[in-house]
Amino acid sequence: MRRVPSRALRTLLTAACLLALVPGCGSPAPDPLVVLGPWTGAEGEAFEAALEQLDDGTGRTYTYEGTRSLRETLVSQLEADDPPDVAILNSIGELTEYARRGRLRPLAQGITERAFRPWAPTLIVDGKLRTYWVPLKVDLKSLVWSRKGASDADPAWCVGLASQATSGWPGTDWIEDILLHQAGPTVYTDWAMSRLSWRDPAVRRAWTTWAGLLGKRSPTSIERSLTTSYEGAAGPDGPRGLLDSPGFACTHEHQSAFIRYVYAGADIGVQPSARFLDGPADFRGAYEVSGDMAAVFSDDPAAQELVERLSSQAGRDGWRAKADPAVRPLFPTSTGPTPADPTERTIDTLLTSGARTLCFDASDTMPPELRDAFHRAVLEFFRNAAEQHLDSLLRQLDTVRTQATEEASADRSFRPPEDLCASPGG
Incomplete structure (x- = not known):
């Protein structure tokens, strides 16, 4: 990953160069x-390899900054008035806040035409209909992984559940997936969009169902889960995955499609989570997904062009070609040849043709303060699942929820998205 000076420092150096009239100090490269x-x-x-191959001879280059502390990094850059040109976020709730506060730039028409609805919604900001982000890739979340031959009975x-500043999200994934399959996409959407009380019987049942699925756990196993990363124990070649980690005598794991990279080459199978979640047959075709959305934070026209190229079919094909099967990006519509890797092929088939409905991750749609409270509540519930x-x-x-809803309602110049679910074809 190449490092470059901050935008403010680059501007200062350029100005100093021009003022000093240094020989050879001509027009700087972009x-x-x-x-x-x-x-x-x-x-x-x-x-990063996909970015590099986007060079079209114009001399414009790209610098990628990858981080597991994405929210904290972006907030600090915004506070320093030195935002990235483009940021890729998985939280519709955060993106909505940035749009409401005027930090995002509306996307050009050519980009919005390929935005997968409803996850790239048209927002009303200051009375104008605008689209502010577009999904680049998705990950299927309604999955269960297990060693081949393990009994599902x-x-x-x-x-x-440990994940640095976002510890708890593997538990929120459980509750979201259970609610989607027990109560269906309409109830799921109403709850995610704060139109349904957390004390509604359907929501409460999702929590108690999760506790019932986990069964009795010793204090030692509870502490181990609270302090162990969702990636599992570290091995000599990186994370080993929970199914391969010492101390975890487990046979099944509820986790998103991205986790396949820790099980590459292992004898691990994957199947839809609906088989385990005690929901009616009508909702078995619904799947929860997460998404990585690109948004523009600068006025540089090249930032719009970059997002347009990344979200194009050619951009997708180039990205897939540069990635190994274990980390190859997934899309809500079929693209490219049928994957040769059996695990990738299973997930791709479920995502593009096996699902009737795809619903965006509920907690990633909530306002940041509600999402963070949800994460903390899951950790507390995991430690103590008593009804009281x-x-x-x-x-x-x-x-x-009430406080966040009242704050959003006070800003009449803004209307957030209302829908989370759609067919795989958009």
Whole structure:
């Protein structure tokens, strides 16, 4: 990953060069476009390679900054008035806040035409209809991983909830997926968009269903899950995955498609989570997904052009070609040849033709303060699943929901998105 001076420092150096009239100090080359994103390791390398091949001879280059602390990094850059040209975020809630506060630039018409609805919604900001982000890739979340040959009759669930500043999200994924398959996309959307109380019976049942699936756990196993990364224990070649980690006598894991990179080459199979979640048959065709959306933070026209090229079919094909099967990006519509890797092929088939409905990750849609409270509540519930404790947690979440809703309603110049679910074809 190439490092470049901050935009403010580059501007200062250019001005100093021109004022000093240094020989040979002519018109400076255009600054590299800075892209901030969530991918590191092999994922980051594949994306950076895709960026490099976008060079069209204009002399414009791109610098990718990948970080696991994406929100904190972006906030600090915004506070320093030195934002990236393009940022790739997975939270519609955060993107909505940035749009409402005037930090995002509306996308050009050519980009919005390929935006997958409803995850790239048209927002009303200051009375104008605008689109501010476009999904680059998605990951299927309604999945269960297990060692081939393991019985599905009485699964022992792997759970690792630690994830730095966002610890708890593997648990929110559980609750979201259970609610989607028990109550359906309409109830799921109403809850995610704060139109439904956290104390609604359907929401409460999702929490108690999760506790029932996990079964009785010892204090030692609870602490191990709370302090172990969702990636599992570290091995000599990187994370080993929870199914391969010592101390986890488990047979099944509920986790997103991205986790396949820790199981590359292992004898691990994947199947839809609906088979385990005690929901009606009508909702088995619904799948939860997460998305990585590109948004423009600068006025540089080249930033718009970059997002347009990344979201194009050619951009997708180039990205896939640069990535190994274990980290190859997934899209909500079929693209390119049928994957040769069996795990990738299974997930791609479920995503593009097996699903009737795709619903965006609920917590990634919530206002940041409500999402963070949800993460914390999951950790507390995992430690103590008593009914009285759950009632207290749900009351607290309802209070945060009400406050966030009132704050958003006070800004009449803005209307957030209303829908989260759509067919795979958009």
